[in-house]
Amino acid sequence: MSTRRLPSLSALRAFEAAARHESAKQAALELSVTPTAISHQIRGLEETLGFSLFLRKTRQLELTSQGRELQQVLETAFNSINNVVARLSAIPVRQTVTLSTTPAVAVRWLLPWCVCCGTLIPISIYAYMPLMSR
Numbered sequence: 417m418s419t420r421r422l423p424s425l426s427a428l429r430a431f432e433a434a435a436r437h438e439s440a441k442q443a444a445l446e447l448s449v450t451p452t453a454i455s456h457q458i459r460g461l462e463e464t465l466g467f468s469l470f471l472r473k474t475r476q477l478e479l480t481s482q483g484r485e486l487q488q489v490l491e492t493a494f495n496s497i498n499n500v501v502a503r504l505s506a507i508p509v510r511q512t513v514t515l516s517t518t519p520a521v522a523v524r525w526l527l528p529w530c531v532c533c534g535t536l537i538p539i540s541i542y543a544y545m546p547l548m549s550r
Contacts, residue, residue: 424457424460427464428461428490429494430443430447431458431461432487433447433454434458434465435469435487436491438479439476440455440458458470461486463528467480467488468482480519
């Protein structure tokens with residue numbers, strides 16, 4: 417299996433936000449960092465990649481053709497990740513409840529209670545462990 421050689425994820429996030437806003441200041445507000453941190457991340461990313469991503473103008477960033485291509489790919493990738501995470505987060509987690517009791521309590525109270533609660537509480541697995549008499 418080959419190892420992927422990807423740039424820093426935080427640098428890619430900083431670049432994508434700056435490219436979308438065309439501003440290091442707006443990207444910094446979005447990511448809760450300073451504009452200087454965004455600039456350092458972008459410069460480091462440019463050094464790693466070996467080419468410029470922006471044409472720097474006074475108080476504005478303009479994407480180079482390579483920067484625009486990378487921004488489009490990152491936007492698609494981050495949107496895909498966001499969609500999958502949102503979908504997976506919406507799936508309820510199965511929980512197990514383990515109860516220990518005597519057989520008499522289990523038969524007379526616990527099992528009827530589990531059937532009743534099974535329709536009300538999203539617990540899908542019950543594990544019954546009988547108590548051993550001493």
